[in-house]
Amino acid sequence: MEQDWIWGLVGGLMIGAGAAVYLLINGRIMGASGILGGLIDGSGRDSTSERVAFLGGLVAIPPLIVPLYQVVDTQVSSNIAVLVIAGLLVGIGTRIANGCTSGHGVCGISRFSLRGITATAFYLLGGGLALAIGRHVLGVI
């Protein structure tokens, strides 16, 4: 447990390196929701192959590292209603707000963007409230 923060920091540096490559070489903001969303709603038609390549790396590289660990458990809920509602909220919310934790969070905060900082404040608030209500009031999560 006391090592969690060290690995958190190391992983964070790797995430930052990924964002740095995407910005300095590809000239793009590394935002997971934007990269996927642009493929789904057709707004990213002019950069389809670059988006597919990024998502390919994101999906295909982590399983190569999984064997280094004894256990990798996402501990994700098996409640179908929770998964579907959460997925819809994340999909709709990130596209209306034009960004998620990677775009607004990592890439926005680091350039002192008012939009990125505001978005981060509100998704933290939304997450804290939803979890507080779902777990401590309703007891369903």
Next chain:
Amino acid sequence: MRNFFAFLSGGLFGAGLLVAGMVDTKKVQGWLDVFGAWDPTLAFVLAGAVGVMMVVWPFANRRERTLIGLPMPEKPPRLVDRNLVLGSLLFGAGWGIAGLCPGPALGSLSFGGWQGWLFVIAMGMGMAVAPAIRAQLDRLDPAPEDG
């Protein structure tokens, strides 16, 4: 070339999420659960990633083109508008109840079981209907600055 570096970037992002433990939904919810057993790991992840990018942005801002000669991204709109706030609240609520945001959801697809797939399919459907919801929002309250 461009696609190779996009793949590399996605791979670094995914590997970083895994190393950081951010594919573990309990860790993410542990950060958001200020009334429960609070887990500060996510703050270190964000600090590491933001720290790298704080060094990178001033360098990037001085350049007209990227290291392989592509155009740099356009300057984003400065406006904080209703869509940013409302969308972020909705996204946060979904993030809180499942402990997944788009990056880790995609990064854990290969080992996250059917639950991860169901979440990503629902997220994709949400992304597909979002433009229509956005258009509806703009009809209800047409703000001239909204783009």
